[in-house]
Amino acid sequence: MEDEPPPQGVGAKALEATLLSALKMLDVGKWPIFSLCSPEEIKLIRQACVFGSAGNEVLYATENDEVFVLGMNCSGCLGTGDMQSTIEPRRLDSLCGKKIACLSYGSGPHVVLATEEGEVYTWGHNAYSQLGNGTTNHGFIPCQVSTNLVNKKVIEVACGSHHSMVLTSDGEVYTWGYNNSGQVGSGSTANQPIPRRVTSCLQNKIVVNIACGQMCSMAVVENGEVYVWGYNGNGQLGLGSSGNQPTPCRIAALQGIRVQRVACGYAHTLVLTDEGQIYAWGANSYGQLGTGNKSNQSYPTTVIVDKDRVVEIAACHSAHTSAAKTQSGQVYMWGQCRGQSVTFPHLTHFACTDDVFACFATPAVMWRLLSVEPDDHLTVAQSLKKEFDNPETADLKFLVDGKYIHVHKVLLKIRCEHFRSILNNDDEIIEMSEFSYPVYRAFLEYLYTDNIRLPPEDAIGLLDLATLYRENRLKKLCQQTIKQGICEENAIALLSAAVKYEAQDLEEFCFRFCINHLTVVTQTQGFAEMDHDLLKNFISKASRVGAFRN
Incomplete structure (x- = not known):
């Protein structure tokens, strides 16, 4: 969503949560x-x-x-x-x-x-x-x-x-x-x-889907048969008659057709087969059967939506509207649509059948509980992130402070000039003593994720590493993390680090923070233990900006 993801500092976590929230937000505004x-x-x-x-x-x-x-x-x-x-x-x-x-x-x-x-x-x-x-x-x-x-x-x-x-x-x-x-x-x-x-005909059947019209009921069993019962004055049971049915009865006209889903409107019925075809029957005064006319049908009738396979059907017992979605993502609607009678499936600009009911059904209700769809597809970036420190797929281990970090040579070579020059195909374990475990782990994780997850004090060590390895983008992220995590207690330590690593922008930021919170900062342990030359320079610079004036 951004060219440069934010660091995982104090404020960045809140920002990431907001971005994730936006990604998962339901579009209910219609x-x-x-x-x-x-x-x-x-x-x-x-x-x-x-x-x-x-x-x-x-x-x-x-x-x-x-x-x-x-x-x-x-x-x-x-x-x-x-x-x-x-x-x-x-x-x-x-x-x-x-x-x-x-x-x-x-x-x-x-x-x-x-x-x-x-x-x-x-x-x-x-x-x-x-x-x-x-x-x-x-x-x-x-x-x-x-x-x-x-x-x-x-x-x-x-x-x-x-x-x-x-x-x-x-x-x-x-x-x-x-x-x-x-x-x-x-x-x-x-x-x-x-x-x-x-019970009755369903006694020994395993039902996999149910639906209700205003005064009728439907059930799909595991072998694809459809059983119906209740009111049938408009032929909505699909039995070829208009007599009510007090117990479940199989729709014989669907013999040999495997139905996956059933959906009921006010007095009409839609079913979706395992081959992606729609059949409809029942009331049709608004064209809700999609047959091109307004005549009721008491037998299942094929609905021609598109050459594409249909993957979802939608209807609601409080409305005379029908909708369907194809495999390619096209959404069609027919029946009562904003008071108009649409007798053939009409291609819409919508991305989901829910929007048909929000914008065209009367009343504007939902035909199902609308939920955020879980997306189990991982992008390349998400897949790489998942593989960090995975011993099952890694071909290289770093030993830092007695602990292993599992990585992949090819990724390290692709992502970092330093590793391109030092890694050999024979390497299996590399010991690292120059940096602490949290710092080196954060660096390796950054190569997989483009983000850093460290408290500001440890980000100082990562800033040192970024300087040594000439990782300029990482250097910027470290500085942002430090800025977001600065407080009176750690301000002097962060200022010292900025001076040491010649991070001039960060040094100026830390200095201004210290001046703005001077009374508290000068009472901290960090100020008491401040390097003599740094203290001398700090006092001189603070004096020049008028920090000691009454």
Whole structure:
């Protein structure tokens, strides 16, 4: 990000943290509700979900796993213990430190959240028992759902308008809540107040993905089959009919097609196959099936997005919008887009499907919990940094103060003129007695990272080394580190070093610091032990700048 990275001194660590923070920051500015947050608050966000009937509620987690909420608080859906709206972020103490894995929300709204530990928490609207606590009382604070989920690790959650569904790590599906159309899959239309496992056709199947429409439910099993149940008035179950389905039923029309993911809109369904193709069915009054017309489809229909393979599909049960991302990174959208009906997949300028919902969906909500993507790809520089002092790959050891530092000859020769001239192919161990272990280790690490990590007092020794080895850039970094770490106690020692190594800019800086803090500096041990000639020169120079005038 910079031509010359800052040294790892006192202030540089804070700068590096800021740069890393900026790199990891979520781009949430496209959702209007975040205009209520300060830039400082937004910089800390690592996960976020905008939800509610108008995109007026948000939950977000920060880099240190604190959880905050903001917005209208309809039905107590912010979990703050009351129904008061707030334009200031409020902290949810009960969820702080929990590490959120996934989150979904209903129309009430109610919220279902799973932690990385696999625990489930719910709160908000509960008129239909969609919180799974056995009551129909609204939940004003997050409460753990444990009935029938004890010893189960939940890895995915999904909400319909007023029903909830979770997937466990062993491939089981549990549902609860509103069931007027059979959407909990129990075989009846009675509401289900607590989580119960969905069995029937799923009894011996391992489920790998789940999704909910407004009043229907979907599950993908490990062999790529899709099972559906619930409301089917628009053909959103893909069964070729419009009759409701009270228990899971396999979509026969997808025979021989291996589905990887399913996504549900308000009343339409998208699936993504292992070959990167999309099939869609259900309601189509806004063109959300992407078929070029507005006719509902009760059978799976191929969606032509691009010649490129599709790697992600997106839909949200509160909207009539569809989106997809291809392998080359192109993002398409169709359906209801800012009030317009887009009947064919339309190429956008966005880099992610999340932006489609921020800018074009009604309401402007998130179709999933938006998180910072971990990037496990290492650049060349990052790979080199990782290999410093790695005995498994090194072919040379420096022995300093009885301790080894493992390095690579070729890198040392490439990076340093001094090593180019002294290293031989036969060298395996080189003893170093001219410099201390911290200093020499910092120097070798600098050759791998372009940065130095030393307290200012040790940076003096590194400055000596840089002078000896004619490493001018390293010399500058040492001086910056010393400047950033100067204080009254070490000011004289740093001034002495600057004079010794003929670092004139640093000498002037240290001198000015001593003059500005003269009373305290003259009372330190360093001043009492100051070299006679240096003291004489210091007093003479201080007198010339008027340091001793009343």
